[in-house]
Amino acid sequence: MLKFDHVSKVYKGGKKAVNDLNLEFNKGEFIVFIGPSGCGKTTTMKMINRLIEPSEGTIYINNEDIMKKDPVKLRREIGYVIQQIGLFPHMTIQENISLVLKLLKWPEEKRKARAKELLSLVDMTPDYLDRYPHELSGGQQQRIGVLRALAADQPLILMDEPFGALDPITRDSLQDEFKKLQKKLGKTIVFVTHDMDEALKLADKIVILRGGQLVQCGTPDEILREPANEFVEEFIGKERLVQAKPNITTVEQIMNPRPITIMSGQSLTEAITLMKQHRVDSLLVVDENHVLEGYIDVETIDQNRKKARLVGDVILPDTFAVEKNALVRDTIRQILKKGMKYVPVTDENNRLVGIVTRTSLVDIVYDSIWGDEAAAE
């Protein structure tokens, strides 16, 4: 959908605002450009609708080189929302919303109908149509600002810190509202912000820039889990990293890597000795390659003591194990739902690599509550 190919921007006087940027995004993605001021995020965004022209490289929208298109035509196909809202004070809400349609020479009747339809998307009544921007609150004004960018059903929308000037409560509700709207309409959004919370909340993909260079590009989970370098870590903030831990840690990071195991060829006596030794009530059964075969517990041993002799005779085939790369978040849910006491962890070849018990979960909860202090000690 949107592709940056070796894009650079050098301003007069040799200041390099954006340096050799290579990015590619899919349709329907919510892309957030983030970085400290002067990192080139706004410049990068404005190059998409040619408010700023790239010095080098090519930007493609649906495989079309934007430099080969008429800039006015290009901009009418891309929605644009700015921080200062930029509603025209001399036009009614209806005129503001449908301005692009007027430029596109839609007939008056259709424009009006469209404005009404859009207004209902943000739960505003049609009587707002004839009001003027100064009669609306800041939050309502920016809602209209967003609607204006949706008027011609543009598939791509650029937003330059659109919620930056709003108070925190309004901002929060507008973010929620807008994220829902974006999902519903399937728009591709390029969103510029310097607020990490906003980025984590809204983005499908976060692009972190610094000094015109790409630092990291990934989903919020990826960035929280593996910040590319110290700059990113600092930018995200320690607090958020700790808070986000249960959401992004993998099972491998919290599992006990030395589960008590036994092989199916061993005797039940050995099994019971092992249990006593380690004070556990069940054992995981593996083969010589450490591939998980199942488990035995103390009750089955007790019931079958007379009849069977080997572990393999009474083994209960294990039905549930998690992959080591699975997220803890999902694992917790499964453990709780299934009422399991533990979950074996396997690698991609179904070899046993560890175990997650309820006790491991206690560690995570402890960390997310006391993590900061524990780290400080």
Next chain:
Amino acid sequence: MSAVIDFLSQNGMELLGKTWEHLYISLLAAGLGVIVAVPLGVILTRFEKAAGPVMSLLGMIQTIPSFAILAFFIPLFGIGKIPAIIALFFYSVLPILRNTYTGIKGVNTSLLEAGRGMGMTGWERIRYVELPLSIPVIMAGVRVSTVYLIGWATLASYIGAGGLGDYIFSGLNLYQPEYIIAGAIPVTILALIVDLILGKVENKVTPKAIREKNKTA
């Protein structure tokens, strides 16, 4: 009082004719001024570098005494209405131009960015954003220059353009104060009425929301 009635009964029709003459000289010059100065003002906002020199050049022309200009135009355009209108036109340009320039420069840049970003052409930005928003300032310039022009148009009779100046000059030459008054009072009334009408026009062409906002501000 009877003197006034006497004067009017003798010169009434002529006075009306002169007033009309006066009005159309001034309004024509002001109209030409608007036609030239508003587009020029808009163009100057697009060429910032030229704006300074053009403004100071016009400022200089403005400082030349009006009598001198009228005299200066005699060899170029002869005498009569046309040179008078041209000379007055020169005076009307600067206030309108300056107000147009300032008005358009004063339009919030974020609105212009929004307009550009949503795909307005340069002309559409002027037509839908810059002009409507700077109308009050431009109209103020038009009012000021038109009222001035009505005053200055009295001098135009000196080069044979006619108008109410004829009375004032004859009054001065013949030492007849009633002629001076007969010229001066209608000029004043004319200026007031035109100012009033232009005020109404200004109100009419200013977008409703801007009008309301200015009222509350």
